[in-house]
Amino acid sequence: MDFSEQVNELQRKYDEMRKELYGQLSPVQRLSVARHPHRPTFLEHILNITDKWLELHGDRAGCDDPAIVTGIGTIDGMSFMFIGHQKGRNTKENIYRNFAMPGPEGYRKALRMMRHAEHHGFPILTFVDTPGAYAGLHAEEHGQGEAIAKNLREMFGLRVPIITTVIGEGGSGGALGIGCCDKMLMLENSVYFVASPEACAAILWRTADAAPKATEAMKITAHELVELDVVDEVVKEPLGGAHGDPYSASQNLKEAIMRHMKDLLKLDPDSLLKHRKAKFRKIGAVQEGVKLDPRFKRKMKPRDAHLDGEQPPQMT
């Protein structure tokens, strides 16, 4: 008895349903994919896209933060500096990696590597995948805020191209600490948020149960962030998410990175810095040009001097 026709038909229906299901994932569904335990990590992508790879370690000041991995390698024969948050591939590894939550030492290690890259002419590729910077006593005592702030400022002065790709979770300042770049890419199912949906729900809705509502409201997915002019390109994932076919996901990543890099390599360092500054300068939306109701300005210190054309005010 030959059932091959029925089997083929069922297979066809299965493929179609799978395409339908995964074709239109909601933000909440994408968040699950971004946090999937088998989602390819930074090192897995590296090993899929580089020909040569050499991990480099340490902040030269007493620590080698396992939450951030750094190293140099080649893609198609071209050398780059690679920096990324590293999640564990199982519980034991996650504990070792501190769940990809860096301390200040991790950001300082990243900065050391970025300066090293600039010095030697390596363009920088950063890979974001963190729930956020580590919130612990030691981290606070050693200047977690300062370490991130320093990176934010210094990245705008690095005279080599920088491409950042969000490959999983983009956890707020902890992500941005290695994410000031010329081009920002996001894997299709990754997310980038200013506060986790759980934290946002607890604060604004006063219940963690509102996390799905917070996820929708905050617009944290790749496509939504392209609309908001934060992200430059969405990198497609294989159907079902990167964890279903990590090698294909990595190849898509490699293609997008190399394509953007080709353009960036044409720019001289001054143009590069100008372009990077402009990318972030334009983010944000305000209302102005209309004089506000004086009730809404009653506690502002009133003007008591005037600008004389372009001159600063004169002391009377």
Added chain:
Amino acid sequence: MLHIKFSKQNKSVCEECGNHLSMDSMERIKPSIDPNTWIPLDEDTNSKDVLSFCDEESYENRLIRSQEKTGLPEAVQTGIGYSNGTLIAPGVMDFQFMGGSMGSAVGEKITRLIEYATQKLLPLVLVCASGGARMQEGTVSLMQMAKISSALHYYQVQKKLLYISILTYPTTGGVTASFGMLGDIIIAESKAYIAFASKRVIEETLGQKVPDGFQLAEALFENGLLDLIVPRILIKGVLSEISDLYSSVPYRKN
């Protein structure tokens, strides 16, 4: 019991324990700026509901309510004015407006202040008071940290101009992790609560209580994170002295 009027006479500092209570931006600017020299910048710039955000109340409504209640259009006042005879570019955040949270309007106003100070070669002073980034503007709020830091790179690193940050109660989250901690000189008010992650989040992460006084200015000072702790009443004088010291450098080759 501390009577509000008496407390305000004493610049909102408790006489007994020296605790610096939070202070609104108008009260900070007035005594610091010489008479008839204040020029506000971007006074009509305010927030837009960029995500069409609605939690228990729409962001738009929250903004209007905050504006009515506080008499401020946003959580920061920026401008230029003379202080003890030196022209400076101050920005003063106000915790009363939505917890001093930083969204596009705060980000834009501060960035423009830095750009103006860069152009006119003015010393920059940013008084920080914030609960962190404004969640109602999502990732756009987060990016304001990068935007301001980028302007500071040009101002501090390339133009070598002087930026003093003053951390007040409370300074947390995205403000700490951007311009708060980038001052050439970082001054904190006595007992100011200064943190990246809040006490509550740390306690949840570690499953244990945080020691008393952990994230106060004095503790940060012990850990080498601040230059100075200055009582509120002395800030204006200290800023003048600092400005004097930096303008008397004999070897400045740009």
